Amino acid sequence: MAINTFFKKEIISDSGKLMAKQRRFAYTGIVPILLYMGLFTLFPILWAVIMSFFSYTPIREGSWFLGLGGQNPFVGIKNYIELFSGTGKPAEVFRLAVKNTFLFTALVLPMNLIITLPLAVLLESIGERFKTLFRAIYFLPTISSSVALVIIWSYMYAPGWGLLSIMFKTIGLVPPKSWLQDPNTIYLGVPLAMLCVVVAHVWQDFGYNLVIFVAALQSIPKTLREAARVDGANLWQEFWLVVVPLLSRTVMLTSVLTVISSLQVFVIFQLLTRGGPQNQTQTMVLSIYENAFRFANNLGLSSAMSMILFIIILILTVTQFRILRTEWEY
Amino acid sequence: MNRKFTFLLSLLIMASVLMSACSNTGATAVLNEKIELRVWGHQAAAFNAADQAMFDEFMKQNPNVSIKYETFPWDVFIQTIQTSLPAGNTADVILIPGGYTCRYASGGQLLEVPADVMTLDAAKEIFYAAPLGGQTCDGKLYGFPAEYNIEYGGAYVNKSLFDAADVAYPPKWDNWDALVSDAKKMTTLGSDGVMTVAGMHFTNSDQLFTYFLAGILEQGANYFAEDGKHFNFNSPEAIATIQKLIDMAQADKIVDPIIFNAESEWTGESFAQGHNAIGILGSWYAGDAKIAYPDLKFDYVTLPPMMGSEYKFASVGGWGYVVGKSTKHADVAWKLTAFLGANQANVLAFNSTSGTVPAMKAVAADPKLLEAAPFIAATLPLLDAGQYQGYLTDPDQLAYEIIYPTILNALQGNLTAQEAANSINETANAMVDAAQ
Numbered sequence: 001m002a003i004n005t006f007f008k009k010e011i012i013s014d015s016g017k018l019m020a021k022q023r024r025f026a027y028t029g030i031v032p033i034l035l036y037m038g039l040f041t042l043f044p045i046l047w048a049v050i051m052s053f054f055s056y057t058p059i060r061e062g063s064w065f066l067g068l069g070g071q072n073p074f075v076g077i078k079n080y081i082e083l084f085s086g087t088g089k090p091a092e093v094f095r096l097a098v099k100n101t102f103l104f105t106a107l108v109l110p111m112n113l114i115i116t117l118p119l120a121v122l123l124e125s126i127g128e129r130f131k132t133l134f135r136a137i138y139f140l141p142t143i144s145s146s147v148a149l150v151i152i153w154s155y156m157y158a159p160g161w162g163l164l165s166i167m168f169k170t171i172g173l174v175p176p177k178s179w180l181q182d183p184n185t186i187y188l189g190v191p192l193a194m195l196c197v198v199v200a201h202v203w204q205d206f207g208y209n210l211v212i213f214v215a216a217l218q219s220i221p222k223t224l225r226e227a228a229r230v231d232g233a234n235l236w237q238e239f240w241l242v243v244v245p246l247l248s249r250t251v252m253l254t255s256v257l258t259v260i261s262s263l264q265v266f267v268i269f270q271l272l273t274r275g276g277p278q279n280q281t282q283t284m285v286l287s288i289y290e291n292a293f294r295f296a297n298n299l300g301l302s303s304a305m306s307m308i309l310f311i312i313i314l315i316l317t318v319t320q321f322r323i324l325r326t327e328w329e330y
Numbered sequence: 331m332n333r334k335f336t337f338l339l340s341l342l343i344m345a346s347v348l349m350s351a352c353s354n355t356g357a358t359a360v361l362n363e364k365i366e367l368r369v370w371g372h373q374a375a376a377f378n379a380a381d382q383a384m385f386d387e388f389m390k391q392n393p394n395v396s397i398k399y400e401t402f403p404w405d406v407f408i409q410t411i412q413t414s415l416p417a418g419n420t421a422d423v424i425l426i427p428g429g430y431t432c433r434y435a436s437g438g439q440l441l442e443v444p445a446d447v448m449t450l451d452a453a454k455e456i457f458y459a460a461p462l463g464g465q466t467c468d469g470k471l472y473g474f475p476a477e478y479n480i481e482y483g484g485a486y487v488n489k490s491l492f493d494a495a496d497v498a499y500p501p502k503w504d505n506w507d508a509l510v511s512d513a514k515k516m517t518t519l520g521s522d523g524v525m526t527v528a529g530m531h532f533t534n535s536d537q538l539f540t541y542f543l544a545g546i547l548e549q550g551a552n553y554f555a556e557d558g559k560h561f562n563f564n565s566p567e568a569i570a571t572i573q574k575l576i577d578m579a580q581a582d583k584i585v586d587p588i589i590f591n592a593e594s595e596w597t598g599e600s601f602a603q604g605h606n607a608i609g610i611l612g613s614w615y616a617g618d619a620k621i622a623y624p625d626l627k628f629d630y631v632t633l634p635p636m637m638g639s640e641y642k643f644a645s646v647g648g649w650g651y652v653v654g655k656s657t658k659h660a661d662v663a664w665k666l667t668a669f670l671g672a673n674q675a676n677v678l679a680f681n682s683t684s685g686t687v688p689a690m691k692a693v694a695a696d697p698k699l700l701e702a703a704p705f706i707a708a709t710l711p712l713l714d715a716g717q718y719q720g721y722l723t724d725p726d727q728l729a730y731e732i733i734y735p736t737i738l739n740a741l742q743g744n745l746t747a748q749e750a751a752n753s754i755n756e757t758a759n760a761m762v763d764a765a766q
Binding site for chain 1: 405408409412413415416417433434436437438439520522524526586588589591593594595724726727730731732735738739742743744757760764
C-alpha cells in the first residue's frame with residue numbers, strides 16, 4: 001500500500017512537471033499570436049464598436065481618452081437610427097448600398113456555382129497533364145492583382161471603342177451607349193453597370209471555387225461511382241445522383257465563402273464604377289470607405305455602417321455553418 | 331560634519347560645472363544639428379518637379395537640413411493626412427488643398443503662421459483673396475497659398491478638331507452662345523449614333539460644381555442662406571443655372587453626359603485623346619499634359635461668362651504650404667514654408683514649372699511667368715473676380731456626393747432643373763444640420 005502510494009506520487013509529480021512544461025510551451029506559442037490578434041483584430045473591432053456610439057471624427061479635438069468626448073460627443077444609438085431612418089445623404093446612400101450589396105451577392109453566387117461546378121467536373125474528367133494546365137489558367141485571375149484586372153475590364157467596357165462594343169458591332173449588334181455609366185439601362189430590375197461588375201467579379205473569382213470543387217471531386221471514392229455504373233447509371237445519373245449529393249457540403253462551403261467575399265467586395269467597385277452611375281453600384285464597403293476617408297471623416301457613422309455589415313455577415317455565417325454541421329457522408 | 335559639508339559642496343560645484351558644460355555642448359549641437367524635414371504632397375508630375383527643385387535649393391542654402399519629400403496618389407494622400415494629422419504623426423510641412431486647411435486648423439492640428447514670418451494683413455497685400463481664403467481660418471493665417479485654384483473661365487482647345495470643323499482658330503467668343511454654337515459644329519457622332527467627339531466637355535465633377543456656383547454668382551445671387559452656414563441652392567438663379575447646363579446637353583447636344591462625365595472620359599485624358607474639342611478644365615492640367623502627351627497640340631483660351639456679362643466665381647482656394655503641429659523643428663519648417671510660399675522668386679519658379687495660376691499678385695504681374703507658362707494668360711484677367719468658396723461644411727461631400735451627381739442626373743434626363751435644385755438644397759442643408 002505504502003509502496004503504491006509512493007509510486008503514485010512519483011507519477012503524479014512527473015506528470016505535473018510535464019504538464020507544467022507543456023503549459024509553458026503552449027503559452028509561449030499562443031501569447032504572441034494572441035497579442036497580435038488582440039492588437040490588430042480585436043482592438044480595431046472594439047474601437048469600431050465604441051466609435052459607432054460617438055459622433056466621432058479624428059479631425060476634431062476630443063478628450064484625452066482616445067479623442068472621445070469633447071468635440072466628439074457620445075450620441076448613443078443616433079448613428080444607427082440615422083442609418084435606418086435618417087434623411088441625410090450618407091444614410092440614404094447607405095440604405096441603397098445595402099440593397100445593392102445583396103443584389104450583387106444574389107447575382108454572383110448562382111453565377112459562380114453554375115460556372116464552377118460543371119467546369120470542375122469537366123476538368124476532373126480530362127488527363128492529368130491538361131488538368132493541371134487548365135487549373136492554373138482558371139486560377140490565374142484569382143491570384144492576379146485586382147487593380148490590373150480592373151484596368152483590363154475598364155478597357156473592355158469603354159464606351160464606343162472598348163473591346164466589348166467592337167465585338168458587338170462586329171456581329172451586327174448595337175452595344176449599349178455606356179456599359180458602366182448609363183443609369184437608364186436596366187434589365188429585369190438590374191442596372192447594366194451592376195451586371196458588368198458582376199461579370200468581371202465572377203471572372204476574377206471563380207478560379208478559387210473551382211479549385212475547391214476539383215479537390216472535393218478527387219476525394220469522392222471511385223468505388224461509389226463504379227458501383228453506380230455497375231448498377232446501370234449513365235453519366236448524367238452518376239453526376240446528379242452520386243456526385244452532386246456527395247458534394248453538397250462543398251457546395252455549402254463555397255456558398256458561404258462566396259457570400260462573405262461578395263458582401264465585402266471593394267476594389268472592383270471602387271476602381272470600375274466608384275459606385276456610379278447614380279449610386280447604382282454603391283456597396284456597403286464603398287459607403288463605409290467614403291464616409292470614413294473621402295468625406296468629412298465621419299468615423300462614427302461609418303463605424304455604425306461597418307457594425308451593420310459585421311452583424312449581417314455574422315448572421316449569414318452562423319446560419320450557414322449550422323446548416324453545414326452535418327455528418328460526413330463518406 | 332565639516333568634511334561632509336566640504337565633500338557635498340565640491341560635488342555640487344562639480345555637478346554645476348558638468349551641467350553647464352553639457353548645456354553649452356547642447357547649444358552648439360542644436361546649431362550644427364542635422365535636421366531632417368519631411369514634406370508631404372500629392373503625386374502630380376509638374377508639381378513634384380517644381381517642389382523638388384526648390385527643396386534642392388533650400389538644402390544647398392541650409393546644408394544642415396535635409397528634406398525628405400514624400401508624395402502619394404490623391405486618394406492615398408487625402409486619407410494619409412486625415413489619419414496622420416489627428417494622430418500627430420505627419421510630415422513637418424504639407425502641401426495641402428485649400429479647402430482642407432481650416433478643417434485641420436480648427437481641430438488644432440496645424441500651426442498658425444508666426445507673426446514674424448508673416449501677418450494676415452501682410453498676406454492680404456501679397457496674395458489674391460480667393461486662394462488666401464483657403465489658408466485663413468477664423469481670422470488667422472495658417473499657411474501660404476502656392477497656387478490659385480481656378481476651374482472657371484478657361485478651356486483647352488484642340489486645333490486639329492477646330493480645323494476639321496472649319497471653326498475659326500484660335501477662338502474668340504463674345505458670349506456663351508457663340509461658344510456653344512462653335513461646340514455644336516465640332517460635335518461628332520459615330521455611325522451608331524454614339525458621340526465620339528464632344529464639342530464641349532463640361533460635365534466633369536469639378537466643372538459642374540464650379541459652374542453651378544459661378545452661375546449663381548454671375549447673376550448677382552448668393553448660394554449661402556442668411557445664416558451663412560446653410561445654403562440657398564433652389565433660388566431662381568440656381569434653377570436657371572441648372573437649366574442652362576441641361577440645355578447644353580439635351581437641346582444643343584454638345585456633350586453626351588452618359589459617356590462624358592467624371593467616371594468615364596475624364597476631361598483631361600479625353601481632351602488629350604481627341605475626344606473633345608473644347609475641354610473645360612483648369613490651366614493646371616497643361617503642365618501634366620505637356621509631360622504625358624508631349625506631341626499634343628493645344629491652346630488654353632478664355633471663356634465668356636456663362637450666365638451674365640460679368641465674371642464671378644468661387645474658388646476652392648488652391649494648394650498651400652502648412653506646418654503640422656507635431657513638427658519638432660517648427661522654426662526650420664516655417665523657414666522652409668516661407669521659402670516655398672512667400673519668396674517671390676521661388677513662387678514664380680513653382681508656378682512656372684507646374685503651370686499653376688499664381689496666388690501671389692506680384693508673380694501674376696511678372697512677364698516671366700507667361701514666358702514659362704503661356705497657358706496661364708487666359709485666366710490672369712479673371713483672378714480679381716474670384717472669391718473664396720466659403721465654409722461649405724464638407725466641401726467634398728457637397729461637391730462630389732450632392733451637387734455633381736444630382737446635376738449629372740438632370741443632364742442625363744432624369745430630373746428637371748427645379749427638381750435637381752430642390753434635391754441639392756434639401757440634402758446640402760441636411761448635411762449642415764447633421765454636422766451641427
